[in-house]
Each structure stands twice: as C-alpha cells, then as structure tokens.
Amino acid sequence: MxxxxxxxxxxxxxxxxxxxxxxxxxxxxxxxxxxxxxxxxxxxxxxxxxxxxxxxxxxxxxxxxxxxxxxxxxxxxxxxxxxxxxxxxxxxxxxxxxxxxxxxxxxxxxxxxxxxxxxxxxxxGGLLGAYCLSEPAAGSDAASLRTKAVRDGDDWVVTGTKAWITHGGIADFYTVLARTGAEGARGITAFLVPGDAEGLNAAAPEKKMGMKGSPTAQLNFDGVRVSDARRIGEEGQGFAIALSALDSGRLGIAACAIGVAQAALGEAVGYASGRQQFGRPIADFQGLRFMLADMATQIEAGRALYLEAARLRDEGKPFSRQAAMAKLFCTDTAMRVTVDAVQVLGGYGYTLDFPVERLMREAKVLQIVEGTNQIQRMVIARHLAGPESR
CATH class of the missing domain: 1.10.540.10 (Acyl-CoA dehydrogenase/oxidase, N-terminal domain)
Known part of the structure; x- marks a missing residue:
C-alpha cells in the first residue's frame, strides 16, 4: 500500500x-x-x-x-x-x-x-500453487466440467483441458477437479497434481486488459498419471471441496478489491490536494470533496463487510452468504472507486503516467473471478429465499 x-x-x-x-x-x-x-x-x-x-x-x-x-x-x-x-x-x-x-x-x-x-x-517451502476448476465450457456451471480421471491400478489418468488458470504454466502444484463418476456435482474428485507431471502442458498465457504480470492460461492434461495417494478426499467429494474453498477464496477476492480501491483513493486524495485550479487545490471544491467522501465511505463499508464474514469463519459459523455479499460489494466498490479516481485526475488519470488507469483495468477482473458477481447474487438470493422452485 x-x-x-x-x-x-x-x-x-x-x-x-x-x-x-x-x-x-x-x-x-x-x-x-x-x-x-x-x-x-x-x-x-x-x-x-x-x-x-x-x-x-x-x-x-x-x-x-x-x-x-x-x-x-x-x-x-x-x-x-x-x-x-x-x-x-x-x-x-x-x-x-x-x-x-x-x-x-x-x-x-x-x-x-x-x-x-x-x-x-x-x-x-517456496512452492507456488494454482487452482484448476474452470474449463472452456464450464465456467459458472462448474459442475458440468468434462476433464476426466480414470482409475488405472494405483493411478488415475487425467485427460482434459482447464481454462482461466491463474499461475497456469508456472505453478509448482495444481489442485485439480476432475470427473471420476456420473454427470453432475457428485461425480467429481479432487487431485493434487505436480506442476512437472508428464503430459501436463500450458497454452500461451491469455492477453488481458489488466494484471498482465499474472499469467492466466489453459492447461492441457494429456493422459497425466496421478497416484491415488494424491487423491484428496473421497471419490465424488471434489465438488463439495471446491465449494468450501471458494467460500474462503471469495473473501480473498473481496480483500484484494478493497486494497485496489484503497490505493486508488490514496492517489486521488494526493492528486486533489496538490493540483491547483482557480487559485486553490481542487480538493477544496465541493464536487470533488463529495466524490472523495463517497469513495472513502464505500471502502470502509466493504472492509467492514469482509471482516465480519472473516470473523464468522474464524468462529466456525456459517459464512457462505456473507462471503458472497462481501465479494459482490467489495468488487463492485473497487470498480466504482477506480473509475472515480480516474475522473478526479482528469486527463492525467487516463495516461500511463499515473497508476489509476491500471487500477481501473485491474478492478474489472475482480467482478469476474471466483464466481461472477451475477453468481454471487444467485448465492445470496438462494440463502434468502431458497432455491428456485424448478
């Protein structure tokens, strides 16, 4: 910071x-x-x-x-x-x-x-990990994943493609969700796959609008052999493991979003305090003061929301609904605050000479990863009103 x-x-x-x-x-x-x-x-x-x-x-x-x-x-x-x-x-x-x-x-x-x-x-120990759930045709509908793991003696043979993998191609280990049984959520199992496993290959990293320093790539599993000793949990338990991880992961995304928003606010306040127009700092003008106040208030609210969800988790209480709320609110806040920070800096905010344009581009991805914000709304509504009747 x-x-x-x-x-x-x-x-x-x-x-x-x-x-x-x-x-x-x-x-x-x-x-x-x-x-x-x-x-x-x-x-x-x-x-x-x-x-x-x-x-x-x-x-x-x-x-x-x-x-x-x-x-x-x-x-x-x-x-x-x-x-x-x-x-x-x-x-x-x-x-x-x-x-x-x-x-x-x-x-x-x-x-x-x-x-x-x-x-x-x-x-x-210096290792770096990655998480492999999404696929080219299984994003929000992760239970429809097609990557298969077939038992062969004491091993499993994994075949398929994972997509949008952060640290894809550079990670030392991958937590991989693969289908070992029937269609749907109950046929999925979790495996720990070494990054140098034979038959595991990464495609060229995606060309993204932001976070260019973080490689995001497809992973191709071409008959990758994984010992049964690296199967995590029971057969068919993988999707429950994945959902459990994502509840905690959503809080991580929420915290990152507030960090990005806080950085943007710091840049906006610093610029507005030093930039002179009409004989005084632009931070003295009510229009900008109110904008900065709204930005700060949204950040504080987001921080309070993710911390309350974290305390529930620490106490061993259910926190899935609060995690979805935190991810939704904090990432939407990051998007609003970074856009407003660019506006505060005016033309300078649109140039590479100041970091707010980069922060704005980075904020966008946080509304997408680990469950889009539309999915978060579905999770929240399900907790409030139950699943859809159909």
Missing amino acids: TDRASQLVERRLPTEESRQLVALVRDIAQREIAPGAAEEEEAGRFPREVFTLLSDSGLLGLPYDSAYGGGDQPYEVYLQVLEELAAARLTVGLGVSVHSLACHAVAGYGTKEQRAEHLPAMLG
Missing part, C-alpha cells in the same frame, strides 16, 4: 502480534513490491522473487496450521494482509489468495499423511 493510501487506513487488529505482522507486510509492500509495480505490469513480468520472499517470510501460509508450516493466523488478519499486498500490486495480492485457495483441499480434506507430506513445502 502506498504511503498516501496507508495513511487513510485505521487497522483494527486483534493482537499486538497481528499488528506487527501487518506492519511487516506493509513495509515489504512499500519497499519490494510497489516501486516497480507499474513498469513490471506493463512488461508482463511475473514477480516470482516476491513470492519467494513472502514464502521465506512465512506469509504464504498464514491461515493454516503451524504444525505444517502455516502461520496460525485468523482469517480476519490474513485478509488484511492480502489487502495490503493487493494495494501495492494486485498480481501479488491475488496470487497469494490463489495459492491459499490451492492449499485448501489438502489442508482441509487431506489425510494426516498427505498433510505431513505436502503442506510444509506448500506453505513455507
């Missing part, structure tokens, strides 16, 4: 340890991530060295058990760390969120032996 943006945030953290943790992350973000973010995004460069630094600093496994290399941090704290990282560079914040999502299946549903074998390297 930039200095200006961080000055506008009053963190409410539960312990002195968590306050020191977030201060450490903010320092890393300001020293190691933010300075080169614009140039590296424009060049489409993935900052693998930053993820190595985060792993070495114990920041890639914060919400997981310390017995396996995690940080034992509640989601309330972990999400505020994500917000700080995303405010500095969304490629990093979202990348940490995706990595955490990829670790969820083993941490939550793996056997004791699987957790002991895999989690230490995943959480603090």
